[in-house]
Amino acid sequence: xxxxxxxxxxSEMKTQYVGARISRVDAQDKVTGNxxxxxxxxxxxxxxxxxxRSPVPHARIVEIDVSKAIKAPGVxxxxxxxxxxxxYGGAVKDQPFLAIDRVRYVGEAxxxxxxxxxxxxxxxxxxxxxxxxxxPALFDPREAVKEGALLIHPALAQYRxxxxxxxxxxNICTIRTYRLGDVEAGFAEADEIFEDEFSxxxxxxxxxxxxxxxxxxxxxxxxxxxWSSTDRPYLMVRELADAxxxxxxxxxxxxxxxxxxxxxxxxxxxxxxxxxxxxxTEGKPxxxxxxxxxxxxxxxxxxxxxxxxxxxxxxxxxxxxxxAEIIWDSGAYVSNASGVAIRGSYTVFGPYxxxxxxxxxxxxxxxxxxxxxxxxxxxxxxxxxxxSQMDIIARKLGIDPLEIRMKNGYVExxxxxxxxxxxxxxxxxxxxxxxREIGWGETSTQPSTxxxxxxxxxxxxxxxxxxxxxxxxxxxxxxxxxxxxxTVPETGGGQRTIISxxxxxxxxxxxxxxxxxxxxxxxxxxxxxxxxxxSTYHMGNCVLMAAQDVRRKILELAGEVLQIxxxxxxxxxxxxxxxxxxxxxxxxxxxxxRFGPTGMEILGxxxxxxxxxxxxxxxPGLKGLDSxxxxxxxxxxxxxxxxxxxxxxxxxxxxxxxAAHDVGRAINPVTCEQQIEGSVLMGLSNTLFEExxxxxxxxxxxxxxxxxxxxxxxxPEMTPLIVESTHAEGPFGAKGVGEPAAAATAPAIxxxxxxxxxxxxxxxxxxxxxxxxxLKAKEGKGC
Amino acid sequence: MVEINARxxxxxxxxxxxxxxxxxxxxxxxxxTTLLEFLRESLHLTGTKEGCxxxxxxxxTVLVEGHPVNSCLMLVADAKxxxxxxxxxxxxxGRLHPLQQSFIMHxxxxxxxxSPAMILxxxxxxxxxxxxxxxxxxxxxxGVLCRCGSYKKIIQSVLAVSGGEKGNV
Numbered sequence: 001x002x003x004x005x006x007x008x009x010x011s012e013m014k015t016q017y018v019g020a021r022i023s024r025v026d027a028q029d030k031v032t033g034n035x036x037x038x039x040x041x042x043x044x045x046x047x048x049x050x051x052x053r054s055p056v057p058h059a060r061i062v063e064i065d066v067s068k069a070i071k072a073p074g075v076x077x078x079x080x081x082x083x084x085x086x087x088y089g090g091a092v093k094d095q096p097f098l099a100i101d102r103v104r105y106v107g108e109a110x111x112x113x114x115x116x117x118x119x120x121x122x123x124x125x126x127x128x129x130x131x132x133x134x135x136p137a138l139f140d141p142r143e144a145v146k147e148g149a150l151l152i153h154p155a156l157a158q159y160r161x162x163x164x165x166x167x168x169x170x171n172i173c174t175i176r177t178y179r180l181g182d183v184e185a186g187f188a189e190a191d192e193i194f195e196d197e198f199s200x201x202x203x204x205x206x207x208x209x210x211x212x213x214x215x216x217x218x219x220x221x222x223x224x225x226x227w228s229s230t231d232r233p234y235l236m237v238r239e240l241a242d243a244x245x246x247x248x249x250x251x252x253x254x255x256x257x258x259x260x261x262x263x264x265x266x267x268x269x270x271x272x273x274x275x276x277x278x279x280x281t282e283g284k285p286x287x288x289x290x291x292x293x294x295x296x297x298x299x300x301x302x303x304x305x306x307x308x309x310x311x312x313x314x315x316x317x318x319x320x321x322x323x324a325e326i327i328w329d330s331g332a333y334v335s336n337a338s339g340v341a342i343r344g345s346y347t348v349f350g351p352y353x354x355x356x357x358x359x360x361x362x363x364x365x366x367x368x369x370x371x372x373x374x375x376x377x378x379x380x381x382x383x384x385x386x387x388s389q390m391d392i393i394a395r396k397l398g399i400d401p402l403e404i405r406m407k408n409g410y411v412e413x414x415x416x417x418x419x420x421x422x423x424x425x426x427x428x429x430x431x432x433x434x435x436r437e438i439g440w441g442e443t444s445t446q447p448s449t450x451x452x453x454x455x456x457x458x459x460x461x462x463x464x465x466x467x468x469x470x471x472x473x474x475x476x477x478x479x480x481x482x483x484x485x486x487t488v489p490e491t492g493g494g495q496r497t498i499i500s501x502x503x504x505x506x507x508x509x510x511x512x513x514x515x516x517x518x519x520x521x522x523x524x525x526x527x528x529x530x531x532x533x534x535s536t537y538h539m540g541n542c543v544l545m546a547a548q549d550v551r552r553k554i555l556e557l558a559g560e561v562l563q564i565x566x567x568x569x570x571x572x573x574x575x576x577x578x579x580x581x582x583x584x585x586x587x588x589x590x591x592x593x594r595f596g597p598t599g600m601e602i603l604g605x606x607x608x609x610x611x612x613x614x615x616x617x618x619x620p621g622l623k624g625l626d627s628x629x630x631x632x633x634x635x636x637x638x639x640x641x642x643x644x645x646x647x648x649x650x651x652x653x654x655x656x657x658x659a660a661h662d663v664g665r666a667i668n669p670v671t672c673e674q675q676i677e678g679s680v681l682m683g684l685s686n687t688l689f690e691e692x693x694x695x696x697x698x699x700x701x702x703x704x705x706x707x708x709x710x711x712x713x714x715x716p717e718m719t720p721l722i723v724e725s726t727h728a729e730g731p732f733g734a735k736g737v738g739e740p741a742a743a744a745t746a747p748a749i750x751x752x753x754x755x756x757x758x759x760x761x762x763x764x765x766x767x768x769x770x771x772x773x774x775l776k777a778k779e780g781k782g783c
Numbered sequence: 784m785v786e787i788n789a790r791x792x793x794x795x796x797x798x799x800x801x802x803x804x805x806x807x808x809x810x811x812x813x814x815x816t817t818l819l820e821f822l823r824e825s826l827h828l829t830g831t832k833e834g835c836x837x838x839x840x841x842x843x844t845v846l847v848e849g850h851p852v853n854s855c856l857m858l859v860a861d862a863k864x865x866x867x868x869x870x871x872x873x874x875x876x877g878r879l880h881p882l883q884q885s886f887i888m889h890x891x892x893x894x895x896x897x898s899p900a901m902i903l904x905x906x907x908x909x910x911x912x913x914x915x916x917x918x919x920x921x922x923x924x925x926g927v928l929c930r931c932g933s934y935k936k937i938i939q940s941v942l943a944v945s946g947g948e949k950g951n952v
Contacts, residue, residue: 027895260931
């Protein structure tokens with residue numbers, strides 16, 4: 001069914017499931033222990049893999065001697081980069097499955113063993129001897145970016161896919177510049193110019209489920225089957241096929257439940273080791289589960305960012321110009337940090353009307369753990385800079401921080417930095433709701449002269465990768481069970497619940513009759529990924545159209561059987577109802593009358609890609625446009641925090657966070673709240689507790705006793721608020737919520753700290769040491 | 784030649800007797816086998832998860848004699864004669880435990896990887912303090928990490944069962 005027609009039908013519907021507080025459809029599996037995760041996959045004859053990792057940050061591999069390991073008890077295969085000399089990388093193909101001749105960070109995979117037991121595999125690792133010739137290493141991207149710096153990838157320009165985004169002969173593996181208007185003229189017009197530097201640090205995803213993959217290679221066919229916890233099976237198949245020179249049809253990827261991803265499970269990680277080993281185990285499947293130490297030190301982190309902002313404003317608080325220079329720390333390989341350095345950077349201009357802008361964003365190699373996508377895809381880091389500076393500007397100009405955001409914030413019909421006309425803009429409503437709830441303008445009660453309280457707020461905007469594709473099938477069997485066949489990993493975000501609600505609503509069947517398949521690329525059709533908060537919008541639209549296809553077919557059948565014009569019939573809760581005539585028969589009765597006792601399925605199908613939407617049009621007159629700038633929908637949010645700063649210890653306690661999110665339409669308010677509350681806690685944990693302690697490229701705090709993650713005892717009072725701006729092309733008006741949710745938390749906290757004690761922390765994380773040092777510096781100045 | 788099993792040279796085994804979810808088990812195990820390994824690998828009770836293997840995340844929590852224990856740190860040999868409860872033991876006569884029901888009702892489940900440990904930790908608390916209030920619940924659950932950040936709804940779920948006092952006391 002054409003998209004527009006589907007939309008018309010939908011807009012006329014009264015909803016029963018959509019918008020309701022439905023309990024999650026996956027919850028029962030999970031509370032009973034029945035849910036099977038990638039971590040749980042267990043196959044007959046399965047071997048266990050373990051990985052030998054580099055102890056040095058940068059070195060040439062002189063020799064690897066595996067002769068003793070291969071003879072160790074229980075060992076079936078030992079693999080090095082020489083045996084499996086393939087490389088991968090979505091943006092730049094720079095990353096070997098196992099180091100080939102060079103290691104570039106502490107923790108890089110150098111060799112792997114497959115053995116009968118996990119213990120045997122780990123014991124064999126100790127028998128591998130590697131000789132390294134150490135090279136000087138670079139840990140700071142601000143050093144690595146300099147001309148003449150030693151090259152971490154001397155052959156960068158020769159790598160496949162190293163296109164125009166790289167700078168040959170440097171460590172810059174992605175560069176993106178963009179200009180709108182004339183910043184210099186803008187600065188000349190300004191009454192005040194603000195220049196500030198901010199940094200946002202690398203943090204770990206720390207998904208509770210460790211990275212886990214099982215790979216099986218069928219030597220006679222040259223095929224792989226892969227079971228793993230990932231949020232993007234199809235893109236992983238494509239990536240793997242490209243790396244190994246196979247057709248994607250030779251790789252089957254099955255995804256059980258995923259125990260959290262947050263962007264951390266969307267590239268080949270445990271999969272890379274499992275796939276390399278499986279090639280050498282004569283058809284036996286190999287399971288690779290990373291340890292927590294490996295998860296913290298040898299997977300991916302958030303991309304650390306160093307940001308310089310120069311912003312010109314008029315006395316009344318209107319912007320005249322902003323120049324932003326960002327250096328992103330890629331770590332040893334590009335992975336998907338390239339997308340972060342491009343798409344993430346664009347939002348450094350915030351959800352504000354700024355007439356003249358200039359952006360220079362560079363992603364730079366260092367000899368550290370790889371960085372990549374992390375809930376927010378760069379928006380979290382740049383929002384830290386944008387919203388901290390916004391507060392600095394407001395305070396200096398003597399304008400209320402709420403008012404300056406209301407004054408400059410996007411409204412419906414404003415143009416984004418590429419000229420895209422913005423639609424479904426609930427920014428101001430989020431500002432109003434959050435500020436009202438936190439009691440903005442009412443001074444905090446001060447518990448003592450030592451413990452000082454204050455309030456702060458911050459806003460954010462986040463797009464979704466556009467355009468991307470989703471396809472789904474829906475089948476209804478004779479017992480009226482409905483199966484939605486699609487490739488949407490349930491990573492914890494409630495994807496399966498949303499899909500079930502949309503399907504039940506749009507077909508007109510009870511929610512309990514709907515189930516959603518696990519992704520299996522042999523069976524389930526193409527879908528880009530669970531990423532960028534895209535699932536509700538993209539798969540939601542797709543499921544809606546397929547469901548309407550099914551519904552139309554059912555009503556046509558009913559029309560034939562009942563001898564009534566189908567347009568006079570509707571389907572509701574599995575019952576065929578005639579206009580004015582009441583219930584005529586059940587769906588089950590219809591199907592058995594029509595098809596008799598033999599089996600029969602009704603099928604619906606749909607494909608969705610927003611590439612032709614008029615909403616995406618940029619301003620063609622602008623120079624240097626990038627097709628990744630337009631987003632089919634934009635999400636907006638305001639977080640407001642109240643904190644208490646202990647001026648003797650520097651400890652910041654977050655008392656309350658109010659988080660208002662414009663989600664378009666909440667298909668399920670419960671899952672929206674889950675995303676918002678979860679993100680606030682993740683944002684708070686990232687901001688106050690989490691930090692890698694490094695020494696010569698080695699992460700010292702490589703366990704969860706040393707890498708502190710927030711617990712129930714650190715939790716503030718939280719109020720999630722939902723704003724519904726209704727997107728004209730979203731399923732039932734919905735947009736998304738998962739990704740932007742953490743972005744505004746950090747600056748809201750920092751702005752509240754300023755309100756409480758008048759200090760400005762510009763470098764994340766906000767630690768008691770930094771707070772105390774800033775308090776001392778402030779006293780020293782006699783402020 | 785490949786040996787069938789990688790075993791320590793001494794190949795010592797110990798006999799353990801324990802009750803898991805009301806069912807008695809006797810097994811010969813290697814002395815270094817953890818309770819977690821025994822539950823997952825020998826009994827195939829995979830509802831008990833592992834998140835670190837070093838006792839930091841609480842994901843592997845089970846009840847031993849009613850007390851929450853990190854099963855990754857406890858040797859199964861040390862559970863000799865004990866009554867062990869895992870998440871699989873909570874469903875009775877096909878009916879969910881009130882805590883399981885409450886977790887579903889209150890939206891306390893996201894990725895679900897911590898859910899078994901959270902529910903068992905809460906059960907241990909409510910078994911000894913049926914009317915536990917928010918403070919006690921927060922304390923009792925503080926040993927289990929939830930990266931999806933479901934804490935608020937998890938605490939609400941437990942409070943709904945205990946009927947205890949809300950807010951910090």
